Amino acid sequence: MAELPDLTVFAQILNRRFQGRQLERLEITVAKKLNVSEAALKSALEGRELSNVRREGKTLQLHFSGAQVLGLHLMLRGELASLEHDEKPKYQIMAFHFKGGEGFAVTDRQKQATPTLHPKQAKAPDALAMEESYFKSLLAKKRTVIKTLLMDQQAMRGIGNSYADEILYDAGLSPFAIAHAIPPQKAGELFHSIHTVLERAITDIAGANGDELKGELRDFLSVHVPHLDETANGEVIRTDKIGGRRTYFTDTQKRYGS
DNA sequence: GTAATTGTTCTAGC
């Protein structure tokens, strides 16, 4: 599924290809996740210009003229696809047809992708926008394992199961470390790893995608790789479950607390 | 036929 770096690259590509274009027709194929009626969504967006696309946490926000905003959460299996020669993509949820003929579709074979007209602003900061002081005080007061905290969208937004593993590996910190037992210096290193891992992934994926709206690219992950026995550094990759989610880690990652 | 997947939401328990 698409995570923060993929979504960031999708936003860049949509801006490059469709910014300033007029939405001629909004095609809604699966309406069950809409927060407004199909007719209300169409009338809110059709005829508007796409002014900007931004990533917000695990969602994309499509900003249209007239202060219309559509939030889009791809959930587990949602993808974006270019519309080529009038062919409807498989598993289409909705499609944006711009004046002049081009456009893109949202697809999801599990039909869980969720479009939200005028999403309300979330309280928690975005993972790439939060202050280090906020991050450190958050760790100091939480007793949960660190991986759960990184993925907690009420605490910080944008990190999912696979990049949580990647970030913790980069920081040399066990996913089972207890948040408030992590010393301040290590918390600082973890904060730094959030940025380096996510920003490197954005660069890698942007380079590989070009202007194509491909699905997520997993070639760049270091530890969160099923069926990979060891890392590029030769460390054995272990797996376990945290909160029912598959977790990948190595013995070189330091575990603090219990 | 069943397990696996993972983000979100609900609920039980401390």
Add this chain to the structure above:
DNA sequence: CGCTAGAACAATTA
């Protein structure tokens, strides 16, 4: 009551 851990749910494929 606040916090945390875990279950339930979604839909489809291997």
